[in-house]
Amino acid sequence: MSKTLKDCRALDAQDPLRALRHQFSLPEGVIYLDGNSLGALPKTTAARVAEAVTHEWGQGLIRSWNSAGWFDMPQRLGNKIAQLIGAAPGEVVATDSTSINLYKVLSAALHMAAEDAPTRKVLISERSNFPTDLYIAEGLCRQRGLRLVLVEPEDLADALTADVAVLMLTHVNYRTGAMHNMKSVTAAAHNAGILTVWDLAHSAGAVPVDLNGARADFSVGCGYKYLNGGPGAPAFVWVNPKHADRFWQPLSGWWGHAVPFEFTPDYRPAPGITRYLCGTQPILSMVALECGLDTVLAAQPMGGTAALRRKSLALTDLFIELVETHCSGHGLGLATPRDHAQRGSQVCLTRQTGAYAIVQALIARGVIGDFRSGDSSTFRQAQDGPCSGKTGMPDILRFGFTPLYIGFEDIWNAVEHLKQVLETAEWKKPEFNQKNAVT
Numbered sequence: 001m002s003k004t005l006k007d008c009r010a011l012d013a014q015d016p017l018r019a020l021r022h023q024f025s026l027p028e029g030v031i032y033l034d035g036n037s038l039g040a041l042p043k044t045t046a047a048r049v050a051e052a053v054t055h056e057w058g059q060g061l062i063r064s065w066n067s068a069g070w071f072d073m074p075q076r077l078g079n080k081i082a083q084l085i086g087a088a089p090g091e092v093v094a095t096d097s098t099s100i101n102l103y104k105v106l107s108a109a110l111h112m113a114a115e116d117a118p119t120r121k122v123l124i125s126e127r128s129n130f131p132t133d134l135y136i137a138e139g140l141c142r143q144r145g146l147r148l149v150l151v152e153p154e155d156l157a158d159a160l161t162a163d164v165a166v167l168m169l170t171h172v173n174y175r176t177g178a179m180h181n182m183k184s185v186t187a188a189a190h191n192a193g194i195l196t197v198w199d200l201a202h203s204a205g206a207v208p209v210d211l212n213g214a215r216a217d218f219s220v221g222c223g224y225k226y227l228n229g230g231p232g233a234p235a236f237v238w239v240n241p242k243h244a245d246r247f248w249q250p251l252s253g254w255w256g257h258a259v260p261f262e263f264t265p266d267y268r269p270a271p272g273i274t275r276y277l278c279g280t281q282p283i284l285s286m287v288a289l290e291c292g293l294d295t296v297l298a299a300q301p302m303g304g305t306a307a308l309r310r311k312s313l314a315l316t317d318l319f320i321e322l323v324e325t326h327c328s329g330h331g332l333g334l335a336t337p338r339d340h341a342q343r344g345s346q347v348c349l350t351r352q353t354g355a356y357a358i359v360q361a362l363i364a365r366g367v368i369g370d371f372r373s374g375d376s377s378t379f380r381q382a383q384d385g386p387c388s389g390k391t392g393m394p395d396i397l398r399f400g401f402t403p404l405y406i407g408f409e410d411i412w413n414a415v416e417h418l419k420q421v422l423e424t425a426e427w428k429k430p431e432f433n434q435k436n437a438v439t
């Protein structure tokens with residue numbers, strides 16, 4: 001039998017992570033299912049940023065690079081992130097954007113491959129990877145005279161051939177929520193002599209990650225999604241220590257220099273991950289990122305990422321179950337894998353038409369998710385659901401579940417709203433059918 005509202009309330013009452021929700025300042029009446037795109041605001045952030053502005057900047061002025069610890073923030077925050085991704089202290093820096101960090105690590109990986117295996121001329125990724133990852137890869141391939149080959153996830157194993165230099169994947173797919181097995185994919189790549197680059201944008205803070213356990217080579221991730229660092233928050237970068245000293249990444253700025261304050265005219269890379277820094281960091285954004293990281297680290301005494309994962313799976317299971325029992329007959333399909341081992345912390349529903357308007361109608365009711373178009377020729381039909389639209393690709397209604405602040409009753413209420421939007425055809429109203437720039 002399907003769960004009731006009473007069951008959902010009982011699950012909230014038993015939830016060991018329930019208290020963590022109070023770390024966030026969420027608007028009254030909002031059920032926020034978009035923390036996979038922009039994490040919620042921690043209650044500490046506004047005051048902490050104000051203090052950094054008025055006290056550290058206003059009073060401390062340039063002295064704060066030392067006295068307020070500004071200069072070491074990339075490493076200090078990197079050490080906090082390391083705890084969430086199976087990295088050791090000193091292996092991660094918080095810096096720049098995901099796109100820029102990807103340029104650095106992909107360059108390093110391609111450079112290493114060119115030295116070790118010059119006949120390998122192919123970079124492999126997934127066709128449904130996030131566009132910026134593919135665009136950065138495309139730019140680098142043009143620069144280096146390499147070929148970018150995009151495959152479907154089911155064709156990945158066969159694509160790991162002797163001409164491949166690097167495999168670049170996003171651990172959890174932004175569009176479908178499907179998750180790769182990092183350990184087995186990395187092992188398969190290594191067996192074929194291929195280096196791996198993992199993007200953790202939809203993983204860090206949401207699902208357990210063990211970069212060292214998987215023996216991955218390079219990794220990047222995002223600060224403003226599940227890490228709650230705020231819009232445009234600094235991202236992060238990890239390089240396997242066995243590769244870190246081998247190559248200077250191409251954005252060889254002074255923050256990555258061994259002794260930046262000697263101001264020497266020639267570049268000498270710092271040892272380890274510090275060489276993956278480029279220039280002066282956005283300190284106010286770093287301050288906000290640290291508040292976000294602390295909200296995730298607050299789960300450590302309660303079981304950390306394993307406990308977050310348990311709750312996340314319970315939330316996504318419940319959402320799927322309630323949508324299937326309460327909203328059947330309305331043309332919704334499921335793009336996210338049912339198998340826990342293959343599911344990130346989001347659920348993506350498919351619909352041939354009206355997905356955008358349904359999401360808008362839900363947002364008007366305070367249930368915030370987002371829409372991802374199926375128009376793109378790069379997106380293949382999900383396993384289930386008929387397929388008859390103009391391109392054959394169903395659109396996606398995407399819902400992210402942040403176990404830090406989403407509860408079981410929220411799920412019940414969100415599905416209740418979805419049911420009403422569908423049953424009353426509320427989504428057909430003209431105001432829900434006009435597209436905004438950011439979806």
Ligand SMILES: *Cc1c(COP(=O)(O)O)cnc(C)c1O
Nearest residue numbers: 097098099130132170174199201
């Ligand atoms: C969100 C996301 C990004 C974002 O990159 P920016 O440089 O922050 O714009 C990159 N890659 C993936 C896979 C993402 O999900």
